[in-house]
Amino acid sequence: MQLYRVPVQIIPRPGILDPQGAAVAGALRSLGFDTIADIRVGRFITVDVNAASAADATSAVRSMCEKLLANPVIEDFVLEEPTLQQGGQS
Amino acid sequence: MQLYRVPVQIIPRPGILDPQGAAVAGALRSLGFDTIADIRVGRFITVDVNAASAADATSAVRSMCEKLLANPVIEDFVLEEPTLQQGGQS
Amino acid sequence: MSEVLPRPGDPEITAALVREHGLTESEFERICNMLGRTPTFTELGIVSALWNEHCSYKHSRNTLRTLPTEGAAVIQGPGENAGVVAIGDGVAIAFKIESHNHPSAIEPYQGAATGVGGILRDVFTMGARPIAMLNSLRFGSLDSARNRYLFAGVVKGIGDYGNSVGVPTVAGEIVFDSAYDGNPLVNAMCVGMLREDELIRAKAEGVGNPILCVGARTGRDGIHGASFASEDLSEASEAKRPRVQVGDPFTEKLLLEASLELIRSGHIVAIQDMGAAGLTSSSAEMAARGDVGVTIDTSRVPVREAGMTPYEILLSESQERMLVVALEGHEQQVREILFKWDLTAEVIGKVIQEPVYRVTEGDRIVAEFPGSALVTECPRYDVPAEEGREAIARRSIDVAATKELAAESDPTWTLLQLLAAPTIASKRWAYQQYDSTVRTNTVIGPGGDAAVLRVRGTDRAIALKTDCNGRYVTLDPRVGGRIAVVESARNVACTGARPLAITNCLNFGNPTRPEIFFQFKEAVAGIREACIALDTPVTGGNVSFYNESPTGSVHPTPVIGMLGVIDSLEHITRSTFRNAGDVIVLLGDCTDEIGGSEYLATIHGAIGGAPPACDLDHERDLIATLLEAIRAGVVASAHDCSDGGLAIAVAECIMADPGKMFGADIDLGAWDSLSLRAVLFGEAQGRVVISSGEADRVLEIAARNGVPARVIGTVTELAEGLTIRAGGRVLKIGTEQAAAAYHEAIPRIMDAAPQSAAIEETEGVKV
Amino acid sequence: MKFGVVTFPGSNGDYDACHAAADAIGRECVYLWHKDHDLKGCDVIVLPGGFSYGDYLRPGAIARFSPIMNEVVVHAKRGAPVLAICNGFQVACEAGLLPGALLRNASLRFVSRLVTMRVENDSSMFTHEYYKGQILSVPVAHGDGRYTADPDVVARLEGEGRVAFRYSSTGGDVSDEDNINGSVNGIAGIINAAGNVLGMMPHPERAVDPVIGSTDGLGVFHSLLDGVTA
Numbered sequence A, B: 001m002q003l004y005r006v007p008v009q010i011i012p013r014p015g016i017l018d019p020q021g022a023a024v025a026g027a028l029r030s031l032g033f034d035t036i037a038d039i040r041v042g043r044f045i046t047v048d049v050n051a052a053s054a055a056d057a058t059s060a061v062r063s064m065c066e067k068l069l070a071n072p073v074i075e076d077f078v079l080e081e082p083t084l085q086q087g088g089q090s
Numbered sequence C: 001m002s003e004v005l006p007r008p009g010d011p012e013i014t015a016a017l018v019r020e021h022g023l024t025e026s027e028f029e030r031i032c033n034m035l036g037r038t039p040t041f042t043e044l045g046i047v048s049a050l051w052n053e054h055c056s057y058k059h060s061r062n063t064l065r066t067l068p069t070e071g072a073a074v075i076q077g078p079g080e081n082a083g084v085v086a087i088g089d090g091v092a093i094a095f096k097i098e099s100h101n102h103p104s105a106i107e108p109y110q111g112a113a114t115g116v117g118g119i120l121r122d123v124f125t126m127g128a129r130p131i132a133m134l135n136s137l138r139f140g141s142l143d144s145a146r147n148r149y150l151f152a153g154v155v156k157g158i159g160d161y162g163n164s165v166g167v168p169t170v171a172g173e174i175v176f177d178s179a180y181d182g183n184p185l186v187n188a189m190c191v192g193m194l195r196e197d198e199l200i201r202a203k204a205e206g207v208g209n210p211i212l213c214v215g216a217r218t219g220r221d222g223i224h225g226a227s228f229a230s231e232d233l234s235e236a237s238e239a240k241r242p243r244v245q246v247g248d249p250f251t252e253k254l255l256l257e258a259s260l261e262l263i264r265s266g267h268i269v270a271i272q273d274m275g276a277a278g279l280t281s282s283s284a285e286m287a288a289r290g291d292v293g294v295t296i297d298t299s300r301v302p303v304r305e306a307g308m309t310p311y312e313i314l315l316s317e318s319q320e321r322m323l324v325v326a327l328e329g330h331e332q333q334v335r336e337i338l339f340k341w342d343l344t345a346e347v348i349g350k351v352i353q354e355p356v357y358r359v360t361e362g363d364r365i366v367a368e369f370p371g372s373a374l375v376t377e378c379p380r381y382d383v384p385a386e387e388g389r390e391a392i393a394r395r396s397i398d399v400a401a402t403k404e405l406a407a408e409s410d411p412t413w414t415l416l417q418l419l420a421a422p423t424i425a426s427k428r429w430a431y432q433q434y435d436s437t438v439r440t441n442t443v444i445g446p447g448g449d450a451a452v453l454r455v456r457g458t459d460r461a462i463a464l465k466t467d468c469n470g471r472y473v474t475l476d477p478r479v480g481g482r483i484a485v486v487e488s489a490r491n492v493a494c495t496g497a498r499p500l501a502i503t504n505c506l507n508f509g510n511p512t513r514p515e516i517f518f519q520f521k522e523a524v525a526g527i528r529e530a531c532i533a534l535d536t537p538v539t540g541g542n543v544s545f546y547n548e549s550p551t552g553s554v555h556p557t558p559v560i561g562m563l564g565v566i567d568s569l570e571h572i573t574r575s576t577f578r579n580a581g582d583v584i585v586l587l588g589d590c591t592d593e594i595g596g597s598e599y600l601a602t603i604h605g606a607i608g609g610a611p612p613a614c615d616l617d618h619e620r621d622l623i624a625t626l627l628e629a630i631r632a633g634v635v636a637s638a639h640d641c642s643d644g645g646l647a648i649a650v651a652e653c654i655m656a657d658p659g660k661m662f663g664a665d666i667d668l669g670a671w672d673s674l675s676l677r678a679v680l681f682g683e684a685q686g687r688v689v690i691s692s693g694e695a696d697r698v699l700e701i702a703a704r705n706g707v708p709a710r711v712i713g714t715v716t717e718l719a720e721g722l723t724i725r726a727g728g729r730v731l732k733i734g735t736e737q738a739a740a741a742y743h744e745a746i747p748r749i750m751d752a753a754p755q756s757a758a759i760e761e762t763e764g765v766k767v
Numbered sequence D: 001m002k003f004g005v006v007t008f009p010g011s012n013g014d015y016d017a018c019h020a021a022a023d024a025i026g027r028e029c030v031y032l033w034h035k036d037h038d039l040k041g042c043d044v045i046v047l048p049g050g051f052s053y054g055d056y057l058r059p060g061a062i063a064r065f066s067p068i069m070n071e072v073v074v075h076a077k078r079g080a081p082v083l084a085i086c087n088g089f090q091v092a093c094e095a096g097l098l099p100g101a102l103l104r105n106a107s108l109r110f111v112s113r114l115v116t117m118r119v120e121n122d123s124s125m126f127t128h129e130y131y132k133g134q135i136l137s138v139p140v141a142h143g144d145g146r147y148t149a150d151p152d153v154v155a156r157l158e159g160e161g162r163v164a165f166r167y168s169s170t171g172g173d174v175s176d177e178d179n180i181n182g183s184v185n186g187i188a189g190i191i192n193a194a195g196n197v198l199g200m201m202p203h204p205e206r207a208v209d210p211v212i213g214s215t216d217g218l219g220v221f222h223s224l225l226d227g228v229t230a
């Protein structure tokens, strides 16, 4: 077993209102960042998980997302590549 | 000018207590995901910005992070690679 | 006038499409007759939205008409966004309750949040500043992870939205019963205050006046949400998830401030929120109320997404939007007020002479209906009503014969079970998530019999409470309907308030089933009788049908939202005991009834027997007695006797306020001829537990009003605990032990099971 | 002495703060609009409770860039009093008027209730009407009140007596049980190094009138009255 870190991006589904993103975009524009076209705000979760392989780590985290981490009613999720961490169980 | 999407990860600084991460980890463990070592919950922001180049897009978003998007007292931020989007101004 | 032609790309109008829009064949014929042609796709969408149950009240209107709606205090009865009553000194109160059951079943957090947002808008569009929120919630048993998830999500959704807008949530009720598995009830009530001369109505007027769309942009949220609210919950609803609307309390707060400023500015003639069926229903209703024509250009509506069709723009249920009719020539002033609050306002149409409801997309007419036919031609149905056999069978169960469990030989055991039953136990876990003190008017917040808010600038206060016992309504809808009203009235009276008027939210199953429609008609009849007896007219409300899940219909649950007035701050009375040494008096009488009780449900898992009788004359006299005694200054505390009966009521009096606990020594020997469990845990109506330093005066006032009253004990110090002597037995329990059972029951369930609690506490996460 | 209460978009405690100043201690109070650049000659600035900008991103993060905040910072630098309550405390931290940050409550739940807190500093311009160790009952209502700062910052706050209030039992004991949001050392309120900015999560402006339950917040306002000359 190795310790992998799997980063997860969770973002509001397209078409779902993102009031937070809109407020942040407005604030940045009024600070002079007028090149902003759009901002969406979601959650970023890093899951450190023990697994036999990177593929296993990814599939475990995918099922965590489906089960708990993302709310399929309003959110989509994307898994990033796992990275091997120090200090996994052997 | 092109439209770039710059994804930003914002994560609690090491040493800052993350009760949300702890709660999610506990919940997942009790759902049977017992290989979890640790979970941290942060924010994921996608910034769509008009810029002359990917490097410009990155540097604009970096200064947005320094100014507003992240609070250095409690958070670190990481910029991901910009990706070119459809529909930028020309 | 040019012709209305199908829009390129519109689907063909087929029988299947008509059915998908929830319209029957005969309704479709009605539309064709009204138009003299086949409707376009856009028109079909409009009618389907307006004629679905949620907007049209087609199954309920005739029954609702029987409710008493007039009274000296009523300034605005049903028919507007909210009812309005005068409370004296030129101050008026606007209030209304509304359901958001189906959205909350799918996405509890957003469903509850947007429910709060909608009812807030209904109140501030009357020109009233929202001053308090209440709610009435029903969930299945907390044994299920799904129900815990729904409960946690709904509570957080209510809290986050109301807290952010800055309106205190001050009272409510929460009941857990497996009848609500799969179909929770989420009813939110908003109360606002205005000066009588600030009232504004949602009535389009003045040919040439511009119509503006104000607030948030329109997206594809919740298209067909209204027809969705009128369907049984089923597997199919799961697939409808993208219809979920997301609330934005921040925009709501800006909209609230901007709207009140706009109304006071004199630049507008009408304002209405875009709630169910969005732009369609708000514009059609405003036009019908004013008996004028309107024309709306969908291409001028500010949208959030590119490529939205008129159909989508008309039916979108994007939140935090308003429709405003301004005075011609005042558009700029209107815009300026909205800009100040960082909101937009676009002119999207106008009031016209021609009696039509017309929608254009630029120059192209995409929908047109004659006059106010859309609203007036809406079908009304009188469907068959017949009591269900199951209900009759349940009511006929001889519950007095229910065998006692061995453990019940110690009534202390039973008391502890009931104190920890989630329906009875303290709801602090939930209401601590609600800001109940913002705006600094809350004299009595959540946890009392009713909430009390002072009215600044006067010596008055108002009292508020929502109530309903759905179990009683299941067993006998007429009696249950009456009890919902009298219980809410007793609750406000216990704080010293004269019950003034009600709003109601009628949550029922599928009305086309005769046994459901029977429940509906009978419950409304019961409400009517009680409202007449107590002189508390109905100023508005909401009907939610189709509350069913695969396991059956919910308990019929006609929730009453009661408003009362306290004429002097001095008369505000709390429910828990105040002083050791005070004498405890029971107003009203014990009976042998245990039908429909929480005792039967919790201890025996049974729902049966007849609910307790409800004597309306007695209830009226009881309230008169209570108020007279309170005004005479001889009542230290007053607590309504309801779920769990007299033993629970007394236990609550000693420990519901953790900061001020007492003991009590009670003797119920006067009722030794009745069954012990009925005396302790029966839910006989018309009873109030009072503590007083001048019990003789209380007894004298009761006697004069013809209300039975009896001294049943004394308030003692905390260390003495609770002793109740009854039926030759002695129930004895430490106050702190009772308090622990009562206060820790729900936290124990929600927090101590780490898996569920953690899952539910994490924002927007689904089990 | 004149009070000015800032109204940010999403503020909802502005009204209560103004009422406290006007009704409870009878001082003039005006609202200051977030887009303005003028403090209208106010002596005491209140950053009120609420959800400025919806608390989006982080509570207080967007509000600190409001135009009026430039003036508030100048006012504070001059040594004039700023009372930052609840969301105002969050804004003040984001704006650098106070050290540290306020994070999501450890319970992950919003908490609205009457709390007891112990007075730790009885000599500041905000607290000299209280005595050290006094127990106050004051309402809280927040979801993000967990005060956090680097250990050396916390050590300095403690060492310099700049912790104004600490959550405690009714008997004055400080324990995890009474720490309603998980703040470091149970900190409920802090004062800046110059002593003229107080940030606190509990709401003193909601505890100024017996009819609504407590008058224990009055001391903050009375202290300001005695300590500052207009």
Ligand SMILES: Nc1ncnc2c1ncn2[C@@H]1O[C@H](COP(=O)(O)OP(=O)(O)O)[C@@H](O)[C@H]1O
Binding pocket: C054, C055, C064, C067, C077, C078, C079, C080, C081, C082, C083, C098, C122, C275, C276, C504, C505, C506, C538, C539, C540, C541, C542, C543
């Ligand atoms: N149960 C009820 N009792 C009395 N009036 C009711 C009831 N249900 C609905 N009404 C009234 O019918 C009118 C129509 O309600 P409506 O405004 O269409 O509902 P919504 O709040 O969904 O927009 C309102 O004035 C409302 O107060």
Ligand SMILES: [Mg+2]
Binding pocket: C080, C081, C122, C275
């Ligand atoms: Mg309405």
